Amino acid sequence: MLEVAHLDAFYGDxxxxxxxxxxxxxxxxxxxxxxxxxxxSTLLKSLMNAGPRVAGAIRFDGRLLAEMPSYRRAQLGxxxxxxxxxxxxxxxVLENIAIARYGAAGxxxxxxxxxxxxxxxxxxxxxxxxxxxxxxxxxxLAVGRAFAAGPRxxxxxxxxxxxxxVIVEQMAxxxxxxxxxxxxxxxxxxxxxxxARACTSRLYLIDTGRIxxxxxxxxxxxxxxxxxxxxxx
Amino acid sequence: MNQILFAGFNALAFGMSIFLVAAGLTLIxxxxxxxxMAQGAFFMIGAYVAFSILxxxxxxxxxxxxxxxxxxxxxxxxxxxTDRLVLTRLRHVDYHYVLIxxxxxxxxxxxxxxxIWGVEFVxxxxxxxxxxxxxxxxxxxxxxxLFIIAAGLVVYLVMExxxxxxxxxKLMQALAADSWMAGLLxxxxxxxxxxxxxxxxxxxxxxxxxxxxxxxxSPQLGDSYLLFAFFAVIIGGxxxxxxxxxxxxxxxxVSSLNTVLLPDMPGIAIYVALAVFLFxxxxxxxxxxxxxxxxxxxxxxxxxxxxxxxxxxxxVLGLAVAAFAASMPLWANEGLLFLAGSTLxxxxxALSWNILFGYAGLASFGHAAFFAxxxxxxxAVLRYWPAVPFLATLLGAGALGAAVAxxxxxxxxxxxxxxxxxxxxxxxxxxxxVLISYxxxxxxxxxxxxxxxxxxxxxxxxxxxxSAAYFWFLLVTTAAIVAVLWWAMHGRYGRKLLSVxxxxxxxxxxxxxxxxxxxxxxxxSGGVAAVAGALYAPWARIVTLDEVHWLASxxxxxxxxxxxxxxFWGPLLGSAVFTVINYGTRTLIxxxxxxxxxxxxxxxxxxxxGIVGVLRSAEAAWIRRRGGAAAPAAAAAAPGAGARP
Ligand SMILES: Nc1ncnc2c1ncn2[C@@H]1O[C@H](COP(=O)(O)OP(=O)(O)OP(=O)(O)O)[C@@H](O)[C@H]1O
Ligand SMILES: [Mg+2]
Numbered sequence: 001m002l003e004v005a006h007l008d009a010f011y012g013d014x015x016x017x018x019x020x021x022x023x024x025x026x027x028x029x030x031x032x033x034x035x036x037x038x039x040x041s042t043l044l045k046s047l048m049n050a051g052p053r054v055a056g057a058i059r060f061d062g063r064l065l066a067e068m069p070s071y072r073r074a075q076l077g078x079x080x081x082x083x084x085x086x087x088x089x090x091x092x093v094l095e096n097i098a099i100a101r102y103g104a105a106g107x108x109x110x111x112x113x114x115x116x117x118x119x120x121x122x123x124x125x126x127x128x129x130x131x132x133x134x135x136x137x138x139x140x141l142a143v144g145r146a147f148a149a150g151p152r153x154x155x156x157x158x159x160x161x162x163x164x165x166v167i168v169e170q171m172a173x174x175x176x177x178x179x180x181x182x183x184x185x186x187x188x189x190x191x192x193x194x195x196a197r198a199c200t201s202r203l204y205l206i207d208t209g210r211i212x213x214x215x216x217x218x219x220x221x222x223x224x225x226x227x228x229x230x231x232x233x
Numbered sequence: 234m235n236q237i238l239f240a241g242f243n244a245l246a247f248g249m250s251i252f253l254v255a256a257g258l259t260l261i262x263x264x265x266x267x268x269x270m271a272q273g274a275f276f277m278i279g280a281y282v283a284f285s286i287l288x289x290x291x292x293x294x295x296x297x298x299x300x301x302x303x304x305x306x307x308x309x310x311x312x313x314x315t316d317r318l319v320l321t322r323l324r325h326v327d328y329h330y331v332l333i334x335x336x337x338x339x340x341x342x343x344x345x346x347x348x349i350w351g352v353e354f355v356x357x358x359x360x361x362x363x364x365x366x367x368x369x370x371x372x373x374x375x376x377x378x379l380f381i382i383a384a385g386l387v388v389y390l391v392m393e394x395x396x397x398x399x400x401x402x403k404l405m406q407a408l409a410a411d412s413w414m415a416g417l418l419x420x421x422x423x424x425x426x427x428x429x430x431x432x433x434x435x436x437x438x439x440x441x442x443x444x445x446x447x448x449x450x451s452p453q454l455g456d457s458y459l460l461f462a463f464f465a466v467i468i469g470g471x472x473x474x475x476x477x478x479x480x481x482x483x484x485x486x487v488s489s490l491n492t493v494l495l496p497d498m499p500g501i502a503i504y505v506a507l508a509v510f511l512f513x514x515x516x517x518x519x520x521x522x523x524x525x526x527x528x529x530x531x532x533x534x535x536x537x538x539x540x541x542x543x544x545x546x547x548x549v550l551g552l553a554v555a556a557f558a559a560s561m562p563l564w565a566n567e568g569l570l571f572l573a574g575s576t577l578x579x580x581x582x583a584l585s586w587n588i589l590f591g592y593a594g595l596a597s598f599g600h601a602a603f604f605a606x607x608x609x610x611x612x613a614v615l616r617y618w619p620a621v622p623f624l625a626t627l628l629g630a631g632a633l634g635a636a637v638a639x640x641x642x643x644x645x646x647x648x649x650x651x652x653x654x655x656x657x658x659x660x661x662x663x664x665x666x667v668l669i670s671y672x673x674x675x676x677x678x679x680x681x682x683x684x685x686x687x688x689x690x691x692x693x694x695x696x697x698x699x700s701a702a703y704f705w706f707l708l709v710t711t712a713a714i715v716a717v718l719w720w721a722m723h724g725r726y727g728r729k730l731l732s733v734x735x736x737x738x739x740x741x742x743x744x745x746x747x748x749x750x751x752x753x754x755x756x757x758s759g760g761v762a763a764v765a766g767a768l769y770a771p772w773a774r775i776v777t778l779d780e781v782h783w784l785a786s787x788x789x790x791x792x793x794x795x796x797x798x799x800x801f802w803g804p805l806l807g808s809a810v811f812t813v814i815n816y817g818t819r820t821l822i823x824x825x826x827x828x829x830x831x832x833x834x835x836x837x838x839x840x841x842x843g844i845v846g847v848l849r850s851a852e853a854a855w856i857r858r859r860g861g862a863a864a865p866a867a868a869a870a871a872p873g874a875g876a877r878p
Contacts, residue, residue, distance in 0.1 A: 070417055071416040071420055074419035080417050082414070088407050090410065091407065095403065102419045104419070145418075149419055
């Protein structure tokens with residue numbers, strides 16, 4: 001469904017990503033692991049055309065996205081949950097979810113209330129304004145909101161950051177379940193290896209803007225030095 | 234009692250008419266963070282369109298409302314065109330360039346209005362039903378005034394409900410708060426922004442139609458409303474509907490009190506009130522987040538590489554230009570000499586503006602106030618106190634300009650926002666205009682005429698009465714001031730200004746007093762502008778209110794932008810080029826605003842680096858084509874651009 005070939009990304013004159021190749025089949029879930037500053041967020045933003053200047057080919061359903069603006073990509077079914085959450089403080093929890101429906105562009109999508117049921121921690125907060133949520137609650141809401149667009153490929157940028165371990169486990173189950181039910185693909189950028197493993201079937205390692213490993217979790221485990229070399233700080 | 238009631242009623246009516254204009258202004262600022270200097274001009278276009286629909290005769294109430302709606306729709310369409318042609322291209326540049334662009338747009342609109350509808354005053358009667366008084370208790374008031382109050386209230390309530398209760402308004406707010414995320418969520422951001430521009434322009438056009446019978450219609454209509462709307466929005470807190478509403482009513486009250494307590498000086502209290510208010514409460518009544526963050530200011534600027542042409546070449550060129558200028562009194566006729574002298578003064582004036590903009594990153598849109606300050610001072614001293622040495626007058630003008638700049642800067646720059654400076658400088662020039670027009674000493678509307686030229690009493694007397702002598706004096710003085718400024722801008726002081734411009738936060742972190750540096754730059758700029766004015770008065774021998782007009786304030790902006798704001802010499806070059814353009818188009822009388830506005834708009838959109846920028850790119854391309862990768866170190870700094878990283 002998603003094919004990325006030879007993707008370079010730049011901020012100003014600085015090149016951040018170098019010749020990235022990455023793909024995800026329909027409904028497939030893959031993880032991208034890397035240190036701080038490796039370029040994970042830049043990669044996801046590049047896929048959405050939402051920040052860095054990009055060269056190279058990004059195909060979605062075989063179609064070149066080229067210069068397409070981010071709102072059109074969202075309507076095609078790409079949904080990015082950015083690392084800084086960006087919940088609207090003037091909207092209630094329910095409204096924050098409802099506003100994402102525009103991305104569905106006619107596709108079948110979960111109703112905002114259904115999403116509240118699934119992410120049960122959000123349920124009692126329904127009428128609360130976005131500005132009155134804790135960081136963790138905002139994180140959950142940001143993930144839940146993404147499902148309102150009926151996405152076909154979800155791009156999650158470190159969704160577990162700042163969440164308690166119990167919540168992280170709950171979220172892993174929830175995400176896997178919804179993705180299975182709704183046949184949603186996933187590109188997950190993470191530092192939490194446990195969570196990434198729970199959610200995905202294979203992974204990429206990214207280091208200073210280059211893909212340095214691509215394969216299944218077994219293979220990753222067999223090469224213990226990978227973790228040492230690319231993830232340890 | 235009755236008098237108080239009546240004053241209160243008038244206050245409300247005036248306040249609501251301001252609010253009708255301020256509503257669109259604050260809406261577009263809230264969503265696009267764009268201070269639309271052309272809002273008043275589009276308001277005026279709305280009034281003229283409604284006038285074209287209605288004609289001068291009496292009309293029915295329904296037709297009047299339809300005409301106002303029609304004006305709103307047409308102006309909304311103009312808004313769409315403006316958005317496509319101008320605003321969308323400026324979404325990602327430094328906000329000062331947007332200010333300049335909308336300022337230029339205002340001039341284009343004013344010029345077009347004059348071209349289409351002429352300059353005569355016309356007056357339109359309110360529709361027949363509203364054209365009679367009505368008795369409210371013991372008070373007789375006009376129905377039309379009641380209607381204006383009602384219209385203001387309705388617009389306010391509709392906007393409040395639409396923005397805060399309706400889903401559409403919440404979407405708009407989402408766009409305003411975080412358009413990046415809105416795009417990621419699949420909202421059509423460009424469409425939303427274009428819609429909000431159209432709504433804002435619609436409000437301007439509607440206000441024009443509704444307020445048409447309020448006063449006579451002339452091409453100056455937009456100016457005063459724009460200014461009061463700015464004030465209302467600033468008092469209320471930028472980008473906030475309720476603030477604009479309350480601010481408008483406050484302004485109405487102040488103006489009403491002014492009429493009661495100071496009937497001889499109409500319109501002066503508002504400026505005083507604004508100054509006091511900003512001093513006491515610089516964030517406005519309802520501070521919004523929108524104005525807190527200062528946008529990064531280096532994006533549109535674009536730094537210039539050093540010129541690869543050696544310093545020697547430039548020095549020879551400079552000497553040649555100076556020698557040519559010095560020889561002019563020997564061969565040029567009176568008219569040409571006058572143009573040359575005026576160009577020198579304008580060049581100095583533009584340079585003073587660009588010290589503020591190019592080096593400190595702040596734009597003044599009322600710089601003519603400083604120029605006029607110097608010009609009127611010098612004119613008055615030469616006329617009434619000829620014994621005062623002229624050089625002392627020049628120094629006095631500089632000191633006065635710096636002092637006024639200090640006061641304005643202290644009021645505006647405490648907030649670290651250039652938008653306040655933009656509005657306050659406009660206010661300053663308007664306040665100056667109002668004050669001068671009340672002063673018999675300064676010739677009111679007629680200006681100071683027959684200003685004598687001075688005689689310098691150095692150990693020996695130098696008589697500057699002849700044009701040739703005064704021209705040489707101008708040349709020497711200008712060159713001396715430019716030399717001092719060049720030295721200052723290329724030394725530690727210039728570097729300090731640039732560091733503040735590029736990253737105010739970092740500079741503050743490094744211990745630089747950012748506000749102090751900015752106020753200092755503004756004082757230097759204002760002082761030099763006043764000296765330019767003082768030099769000009771005896772050269773032109775007449776100083777009039779034209780010196781404080783919008784057009785006069787635009788001139789340095791245009792000259793600096795035309796030449797190139799990233800180069801020390803750009804403003805001087807721009808002034809010379811503009812003189813030539815102006816001379817070439819001098820037969821197109823009455824089109825000056827249109828020409829000035831169009832050129833300025835064109836530069837902002839197409840070549841924000843000005844002539845120097847274009848030349849520098851051409852030079853770079855030429856050198857690249859010749860394959861000459863000469864080491865940068867070998868290239869001596871081009872004057873001015875050298876200090877840029
Ligand atoms: N807006 C920007 N402008 C310039 N450089 C940037 C910008 N955003 C990120 N970078 C640089 O790009 C590189 C990659 O950043 P990115 O945010 O993609 O890292 P990351 O892998 O997401 O890190 P983290 O795990 O900390 O979120 C970093 O070196 C960063 O400094
Ligand atoms: Mg990141």
